[in-house]
Amino acid sequence: MTPIRIIESRTVVLPRENIDTDQIIPARFLKVTDKAGLGKAAFADWRYGPDGGPVADFALNRPEAAGCAVLVAGDNFGCGSSREHAPWALVDAGFRAVISTRIADIFRNNALKNGLVPVVVDPASHAALLAAPGAPVRIDLEARTVTLPGGAAVEFPIDAFSRYCLLNGVDELGFLLSQEAAIAAHEGRTR
Amino acid sequence: MKAAARTPARTLFEKVWGAHLVREESSDTPAILYVDLHLVHEVTSPQAFSVLRERGLPVRRLDRTLATMDHSTPTLPRGADGRWPFADREAEAQVAQLERNCAEFGVELHGLGTPAQGVVHVFGPEMGATQPGMTVVCGDSHTATHGAFGALAFGIGTSEVGHVLATQCLLQRRPRTLAVRVDGALPPGVGAKDLVLAIIAKLGVGGGTGHVIEYLGAAVRALSMEGRMTLCNMSIEAGARAGMIAPDDTTFQWLAGRPRVPRGDAWEAAVARWRALATDEGARHDREIALDATTLAPMITFGTNPGQAIPVTARVPDPSEERDPAARASLEGALRYMGLVPGQPIAGRVVDAVFVGSCTNGRLEDLREAARILRGRRVAVRTLVVPGSQLVKRQAEAEGLDRIFREAGAEWREPGCSMCIAMNGDRLERGQTCVSTSNRNFEGRQGAGGRTLLAGPATAAAAAVAGAVADPRRYAEATP
Numbered sequence: 001m002t003p004i005r006i007i008e009s010r011t012v013v014l015p016r017e018n019i020d021t022d023q024i025i026p027a028r029f030l031k032v033t034d035k036a037g038l039g040k041a042a043f044a045d046w047r048y049g050p051d052g053g054p055v056a057d058f059a060l061n062r063p064e065a066a067g068c069a070v071l072v073a074g075d076n077f078g079c080g081s082s083r084e085h086a087p088w089a090l091v092d093a094g095f096r097a098v099i100s101t102r103i104a105d106i107f108r109n110n111a112l113k114n115g116l117v118p119v120v121v122d123p124a125s126h127a128a129l130l131a132a133p134g135a136p137v138r139i140d141l142e143a144r145t146v147t148l149p150g151g152a153a154v155e156f157p158i159d160a161f162s163r164y165c166l167l168n169g170v171d172e173l174g175f176l177l178s179q180e181a182a183i184a185a186h187e188g189r190t191r
Numbered sequence: 192m193k194a195a196a197r198t199p200a201r202t203l204f205e206k207v208w209g210a211h212l213v214r215e216e217s218s219d220t221p222a223i224l225y226v227d228l229h230l231v232h233e234v235t236s237p238q239a240f241s242v243l244r245e246r247g248l249p250v251r252r253l254d255r256t257l258a259t260m261d262h263s264t265p266t267l268p269r270g271a272d273g274r275w276p277f278a279d280r281e282a283e284a285q286v287a288q289l290e291r292n293c294a295e296f297g298v299e300l301h302g303l304g305t306p307a308q309g310v311v312h313v314f315g316p317e318m319g320a321t322q323p324g325m326t327v328v329c330g331d332s333h334t335a336t337h338g339a340f341g342a343l344a345f346g347i348g349t350s351e352v353g354h355v356l357a358t359q360c361l362l363q364r365r366p367r368t369l370a371v372r373v374d375g376a377l378p379p380g381v382g383a384k385d386l387v388l389a390i391i392a393k394l395g396v397g398g399g400t401g402h403v404i405e406y407l408g409a410a411v412r413a414l415s416m417e418g419r420m421t422l423c424n425m426s427i428e429a430g431a432r433a434g435m436i437a438p439d440d441t442t443f444q445w446l447a448g449r450p451r452v453p454r455g456d457a458w459e460a461a462v463a464r465w466r467a468l469a470t471d472e473g474a475r476h477d478r479e480i481a482l483d484a485t486t487l488a489p490m491i492t493f494g495t496n497p498g499q500a501i502p503v504t505a506r507v508p509d510p511s512e513e514r515d516p517a518a519r520a521s522l523e524g525a526l527r528y529m530g531l532v533p534g535q536p537i538a539g540r541v542v543d544a545v546f547v548g549s550c551t552n553g554r555l556e557d558l559r560e561a562a563r564i565l566r567g568r569r570v571a572v573r574t575l576v577v578p579g580s581q582l583v584k585r586q587a588e589a590e591g592l593d594r595i596f597r598e599a600g601a602e603w604r605e606p607g608c609s610m611c612i613a614m615n616g617d618r619l620e621r622g623q624t625c626v627s628t629s630n631r632n633f634e635g636r637q638g639a640g641g642r643t644l645l646a647g648p649a650t651a652a653a654a655a656v657a658g659a660v661a662d663p664r665r666y667a668e669a670t671p
Contacts, residue, residue, distance in 0.1 A: 017521045018396050018496050022633040027612045031263055031281035033237035033288045045635045050621060074517060076397035079430060079496075080633060082235065082332040084348035102397050105366075105432050106332060110348035159364060161220045172350070173242070176358040179213065179223055183360055186213040186225050 001115055003169035005141055007096045009069035012059050013133035014043075019073050020080035021107065025089040038085055039092030060093075064134050069096040072129045076100070078107025087114045097139050099146065101126045112162045113172065119146055119156045141167055200471035203437050204368050204403050207343040207468065211326045213360055221362040227325040228342075229355045231258035231298065232311045233289040234614070235330025239353035240292040248357045250296045255359060257320055258293050258300040260286050261310045262614050266577050266604035275303055278616030296356075307450075309580020309606045312336040312424065312550035316416075317582050319449025323438035323465035328355055333550045333630060334433075335426040339419035340446070341438035341468050343403070346427065369402040369431065370476035373410040375484040380664040382560065383418030384552060384628065384647030386410065387425040388490035388500040389482060396498040399431030405476060406436050410484035416445040417556035424551045425630050428497035437469035489663055492632045492645040493537055494525035499632075501537060503650055503662050509533035528634055529642050530624075538660050540644070543623040545574040545655040546637070547648055548604075549611040552628035553579025555586050557648040561628075562592045564652035564666045565599040571658030574601035575617060577609040601655065613638045626654035 029041035046058050054061045071090065077100040078086060087110045090098070097117040108118045117139060121129070128148050129135070135149035141163060145153040165172060201209070208224070216222035229252075236258075243250070250256055263282035265275050277283035286303065293300035301307045307314060312333050315321045321337040327344035328334060330352040337344035351361055371390055391398075404426050406419075414422065419436050426434030443462050446452050453461045488502035499522075501508070507526065510533060513519040526533065531540070547553075547561045558578065576596045578584040584606055587593055593603045610617040611629035619625055619641030628651050629636075632643035646654070649663035656666060 015517070015520070016524065017517050020496065020631075020633045022631065022636050026635055026639065027614050028639075030234050031279070031285050031614060033285055034241070035238055045639055050640065074521075076400070076430070079396055080332065080427075080631065082330055082334075082346035082348055084235070084238075084330075084350060102400060104397070104430060105400055106346055106348060106427075110350065113348065113350040159221065160218060161362070164219075172362055173246075173354055173357060176223070176354055176360055176362065177248075179358070179360070182213050182223065183225070183358060187359075190210070190225070 001169045001171055004115055004166045007069055007139040010134045010136050011070045011072045012065045012068045013072045013130055014059055015074050015130050017074035018076045018079055021083050021086045022080055024086040030085055035088045038089040042089040042093040069094055070137055071095050072099045076102045078104040082106045084110040087111045087116045091116050121154055121156055125154045200474035202368055202470045202474045203405055203435050203468055207324055221364045224361050224363045226328050226355050226359050228320055228327045229256045230311050230315050230329035233260045233285045234262045235349050236352055237288045238349045239356055242353040243356055250356050252359045253297050256298050258298050259308050259311050259314050260289055260302055262608045264303055264607045265615055266607045266609045266617055268605055306581050310550045310553055310608055313553055313579030317580055319446055319452035324468050332427045333424050336420050336424040336550055338423040338433050338435040340442055343433055345432040367402045367477040369404045370479040371404050371406050372481045373408040373484050375410055377410055377484045380667055381487050381489055382647050383414055383421040385487055385490040387422045389487050391429045391498045392500045394429040396496045397430045399429035402431045404431045404434040417554045421551055438465045489650050491537055491650055493531055495528055495632055495634050499525055503538055507531045507533055507535050507537055540660045542572055542626050542654050544572055544625040545651050546610040546625055546627040547651050548577030548609055549629040551630040552648050555583050558587050558592050560648040561652040562595045564649055566595045568599055568656045570600045570655040574655040575610055576601050577604040578606050580606045610637050626651045
């Protein structure tokens with residue numbers, strides 16, 4: 001995994017609350033056996049109309065959304081299923097961070113394993129971000145801060161181990177494999 | 192022997208969590224949690240097997256890994272040519288990939304057409320693979336179902352499926368605990384699905400985030416295992432990764448004799464161990480909420496998340512009465528999508544289809560509940576009845592439930608997730624409305640543009656007969 005330290009980007013804003021994983025990537029796109037190319041399915045039912053053509057006023061379809069790496073979403077982003085296809089699709093669509101007031105547990109875990117930084121901020125900071133679509137933000141993973149449109153930086157919580165993995169491009173499987181002795185000892189105790 | 196120091200009172204969750212710690216968490220590293228049972232299905236496993244292959248790793252504990260197929264599988268029988276009627280090439284390829292992966296790595300697979308195959312969360316308990324006090328994971332958020340047995344069971348992503356295949360462990364931060372206490376008895380005609388919809392409506396779809404729920408109280412104790420599974424299954428719809436119920440005689444009776452449970456003396460020893468799992472007197476949960484079962488009615492959702500549920504006798508809420516602007520916008524959006532008007536009674540809303548099945552309500556007791564209403568009546572709309580497993584299908588057919596469904600004009604299908612997730616070709620057309628016993632009413636969940644009203648099996652069956660949302664208690668008496 002590529003190490004992540006700083007993410008600087010303009011934002012795309014989807015103010016809806018409770019954006020579930022079926023919206024992030026509808027289930028009909030899950031019939032794959034690899035992870036490549038899922039970006040085109042991100043928010044498919046909001047991005048494309050019944051005829052398959054793009055919905056012009058949907059935030060991700062606007063010209064100014066091109067190249068944006070930070071998604072600002074309403075409260076409780078990523079609720080629903082455990083499909084890791086959701087962060088795979090968002091990362092493939094160019095996103096590197098999601099900001100909300102609450103991010104669902106399984107989605108957050110999946111995001112962290114794919115270089116998509118889940119950023120939870122307080123309601124006032126969130127309101128400022130929602131009110132300024134396209135604003136430039138700077139996420140500093142080392143400092144655990146996000147710089148808001150007005151220039152103020154607010155801290156966000158992130159698990160120390162997850163942060164270490166993201167900063168160093170380390171994957172968790174390697175760490176778990178290094179714990180073989182402890183795992184075998186546990187199996188010996190509980191057999 | 193050392194004199195036993197008085198151990199602090201612990202919750203069910205704390206006991207199961209503590210017994211599975213390979214390493215305690217610290218500020219720097221999460222806990223390493225050992226997994227007793229890993230259930231695998233076709234949708235969330237292919238990329239995990241690929242990682243094993245790339246790194247040259249075996250599956251660490253084949254005896255703790257069990258696979259079946261359910262999401263992409265057809266629910267129509269094999270054709271005359273012996274081929275399964277897959278929805279498309281992708282679905283067929285995904286199922287074939289699971290077969291190849293299980294063969295290559297040696298994983299026990301219960302595939303299409305075999306006697307134990309079924310929806311993974313119906314199949315695991317039926318196999319007796321899910322047992323009290325275990326940690327159970329699966330690449331599926333409804334793994335919460337298995338908590339009905341007093342297991343700590345939760346959904347994981349595909350990267351974590353790979354971690355468990357390779358190491359039998361997960362890195363986890365300890366969640367907080369939330370007690371949901373339901374006192375009193377459920378009134379006649381009100382079941383586990385109604386209860387859980389009422390709980391989610393109270394907590395909100397994000398209200399359980401970061402928590403493991405423990406369900407307590409007389410109404411929970413009185414539920415059958417099927418009802419407990421329905422309850423725990425939808426914990427994730429309140430944002431809680433897991434829901435748990437302490438095992439008791441109901442649990443042990445249900446499990447006794449299942450293929451993977453211990454026999455003889457080992458069974459007695461296991462039951463004694465399992466009895467000690469219940470939350471100790473004086474143990475505290477981080478949060479607690481309470482509901483009075485006696486006040487509940489059959490519930491149905493009107494919106495686009497499972498928290499937007501009301502009694503079937505109630506009116507659709509009015510967004511103008513919602514003070515929080517974000518919540519108001521969310522409610523307005525939901526009503527627009529569902530084609531509902533504020534203040535209209537939900538009863539009478541015309542529907543196009545009914546789905547009875549899924550890991551939430553696809554077990555024998557659920558089918559019996561639907562059959563009680565459909566017996567001697569005719570469905571007014573397309574009605575799909577999909578058993579949760581081959582075993583449920585055989586049991587239902589032995590009782591003649593399939594005949595009741597067919598004579599009522601419903602379709603009796605092969606086991607699978609079917610129209611809960613609409614990956615296998617069973618789906619709604621754009622604009623159609625379905626009363627469904629499944630777990631998610633998200634936009635397009637049952638097919639792009641489809642509208643879902645979640646309810647229990649009796650309410651779904653009543654809607655099938657009426658062609659509209661109806662109070663199932665009015666259909667409670669059998670027809671002459």
